[in-house]
Amino acid sequence: MNTAGRDKGMQPLLEVENLVKTYSRRRLAGSGEGVRALDGVSFSIFRGTTLAIVGESGSGKSTLAFCLACLEKPTSGAIRFEDKDIVTLSEKDLRAIRRQMQLIFQDPASSFNPRWGVGEILIEPLALQGNLGRDEMRTRAHALLEQVGLSSSMEAKLASELSGGQRQRLAIARALMLEPKVLILDEALSALDCSVQAQIANLLVDLQSSCGMTYLFITHDLAMAAHLADEIAVMSKGRIVEHGAPNKILNQPQSVITRELLAAVPRLGFAGTRVAES
Ligand SMILES: Nc1ncnc2c1ncn2[C@@H]1O[C@H](COP(=O)(O)OP(=O)(O)OP(=O)(O)O)[C@@H](O)[C@H]1O
Ligand SMILES: [Mg+2]
Numbered sequence: 001m002n003t004a005g006r007d008k009g010m011q012p013l014l015e016v017e018n019l020v021k022t023y024s025r026r027r028l029a030g031s032g033e034g035v036r037a038l039d040g041v042s043f044s045i046f047r048g049t050t051l052a053i054v055g056e057s058g059s060g061k062s063t064l065a066f067c068l069a070c071l072e073k074p075t076s077g078a079i080r081f082e083d084k085d086i087v088t089l090s091e092k093d094l095r096a097i098r099r100q101m102q103l104i105f106q107d108p109a110s111s112f113n114p115r116w117g118v119g120e121i122l123i124e125p126l127a128l129q130g131n132l133g134r135d136e137m138r139t140r141a142h143a144l145l146e147q148v149g150l151s152s153s154m155e156a157k158l159a160s161e162l163s164g165g166q167r168q169r170l171a172i173a174r175a176l177m178l179e180p181k182v183l184i185l186d187e188a189l190s191a192l193d194c195s196v197q198a199q200i201a202n203l204l205v206d207l208q209s210s211c212g213m214t215y216l217f218i219t220h221d222l223a224m225a226a227h228l229a230d231e232i233a234v235m236s237k238g239r240i241v242e243h244g245a246p247n248k249i250l251n252q253p254q255s256v257i258t259r260e261l262l263a264a265v266p267r268l269g270f271a272g273t274r275v276a277e278s
Helices: 061-068 092-098 118-129 132-148 152-156 163-176 195-210 222-228 247-251 256-265
Strands: 014-024 033-043 048-055 076-081 101-104 182-184 214-219 229-235 241-242
Touching: 014 061, 033 061, 033 076, 033 241, 048 061, 048 222, 048 256, 061 101, 061 214, 092 101, 101 163, 118 132, 118 152, 118 163, 118 241, 132 152, 132 163, 163 182, 163 195, 195 214, 195 222, 214 222, 222 229, 222 247, 222 256, 229 247, 229 256, 241 247, 241 256
Parallel strands: 048 214, 048 229, 101 182, 182 214
Antiparallel strands: 014 033, 014 076, 229 241
16 A cells, blocks of 8 residues: 555546535425535545445445446536546446446445356456457356455355455455456455455455555545555545545544534554454
8 A cells, every 4th residue: 555646646547526415305305405415525546446335324425336337427527537537438437437446335245146146247248249269258257256365166156155365365356356456445355244344344454465456445444544545535525525645534523414424433453554353
């Protein structure tokens, strides 16, 4: 993890400028008034670094993730990926961008077909692209299973036979099959117990050192954010209310929201480079 990109004045990999997303309430309340889920969000992420987004429930984190992954269209503002504004792209061009920004949810199992084998789940996104032969896809699947700490013998298991931690590793491996440049993790560790969270957090750190992966890590957990991220952005009511280095956010919180989030963390205080795998 490093902030060298910002120091050297390099171009960010991803740049978000004044992003607004309004959801209509028309059908529910009978009025034209909408929910402003994102209310002018701006930030940059440099290649090979991690930006954590923290904030209370309903602050707009998932809406931001959906807009970045091109699954929701922002109401206004710009999202520049490798200097290209992706908000204005055609559906055909968006397909290529979606491949490069993979989104992982809290419960990826809901997007796996429980009757499918692990091997099929891994190969499916690549098979849909149709660029590689079956043998090449299987070789990549085996390598990724090992890389995320699942043995390649898991290939024959059904998704329904995996534990929560194994499913989350599978979700990461499946996202990596497409060789994305950015992984957006939306509360991806929240449903796991502490020791599995720590193992997967360490896997993310290892993947970043070995593949230069860039992460947008969304969480309620300020301690985990501080451990994984180069920078933390705190969201409240669709806006970023504080943004800076983890040390600064933890030790000199400026906003009430940050202080509340800090108060909710029982286990702040670790300063090591890895989360303990107890
Ligand atoms: N599809 C939708 N239609 C209408 N309103 C929505 C929709 N999705 C989100 N919202 C509203 O937008 C706001 C932000 O929601 P969002 O899911 O982005 O919050 P969040 O920060 O991810 O919350 P959580 O931590 O609970 O996951 C909320 O007020 C929510 O009710
Ligand atoms: Mg959410």
